[in-house]
Amino acid sequence: xxxxxxxxxxxxxxxxxxxxxxxxxxxxxxxxxxxxxxxxxxxxxxxxxxxxxxxxxxxxxxxxxxxxxxxxxxxxxxxxxxxxxxxxxxxxxxxxxxxxxxxxxxxxxxxxxxxxxxxxxxxxxxxxxxxxxxxxxxxxxxxxxxxxxxxxxxxxxxxxxxxxxxxxxxxxxxxxxxxxxxxxxxxxxxxxxxxxxxxxxx
Numbered sequence: 320x321x322x323x324x325x326x327x328x329x330x331x332x333x334x335x336x337x338x339x340x341x342x343x344x345x346x347x348x349x350x351x352x353x354x355x356x357x358x359x360x361x362x363x364x365x366x367x368x369x370x371x372x373x374x375x376x377x378x379x380x381x382x383x384x385x386x387x388x389x390x391x392x393x394x395x396x397x398x399x400x401x402x403x404x405x406x407x408x409x410x411x412x413x414x415x416x417x418x419x420x421x422x423x424x425x426x427x428x429x430x431x432x433x434x435x436x437x438x439x440x441x442x443x444x445x446x447x448x449x450x451x452x453x454x455x456x457x458x459x460x461x462x463x464x465x466x467x468x469x470x471x472x473x474x475x476x477x478x479x480x481x482x483x484x485x486x487x488x489x490x491x492x493x494x495x496x497x498x499x500x501x502x503x504x505x506x507x508x509x510x511x512x513x514x515x516x517x518x519x520x521x
Contacts, residue, residue, distance in 0.1 A: 333371050335361060336378060337385045344424025349431045354378070376439055383432065383444035386425050391451060393418050404459045405468035408482070409510055411459070415486050416506040423499040426490045453479045470518040478517050485513055 339360045343352050354375050358365045372378045397414035401407035419426055432445040456479040463469040489506060493499045 329371055332367075333381060334385075336368065336371065337382050340378060340382050341385075341422055341424045341428075344427045345422070346424075349424070349428045376441060379428075379432070379439075379441040380444060382428060383441045383448070386422075386429065387444065387448040387451070390415070390418050390425070390448070391455075394452070394455065398455070398459065403468060404462035404466060405514075408456065408459050408463065409514070411456070412482060412486065412510050412513075413506055416489065416502045419486075419490055420499055420503055423494075426487075426494070449483070453483060456482055473517055481517075482513065485509060 336357065339357050340349075340352060343349075343356060343360055354365055354368055357378065358368045361368070368378075372381070394411040394414045397410040398407035401410040429445050429448075432439075432442045433449075435442045457475050460469060460473060460475040460478050464471055464473060464475070489502045489509060493502045
């Protein structure tokens, strides 16, 4: 259990709650994380938790907003620092992998939300995150084609789908192996094969 100050400003308390959920999701099934478990992890009462969130879905919505903001900010920084669009695609891929390694509960939550049949706000936010992520990739592919790094015949939409799927495949295998850090080692080699497959230099 984490020891938190008894009184925190509302926004700080919400941020601490989101952090607690991400931490809990790293070691247990996100669908089984109860508000009781969240409050216990934070060292507060459920009543204190519900002063800032009306229900569990509101907490999950805040978590999805945090994931979207922080993941997209990280991959954007990595892409902007790259020397070319082709290098930016690789930088974005590696930054995504690093984000997952730093926050292993995040992919568990995203996969859980995307599998929910109900059109909940957290599920819609997860879908929106995926769409925005793919749009970023598509823009980079188009720029890489324009400057000759990738062939003009490349199916940009399919390339973006495949890259997202490659990250997801690494995530699933690392979760099965019980070793999320393995992704950092595997990612550069996997990306090199992906890059050759879409027609770019390794």
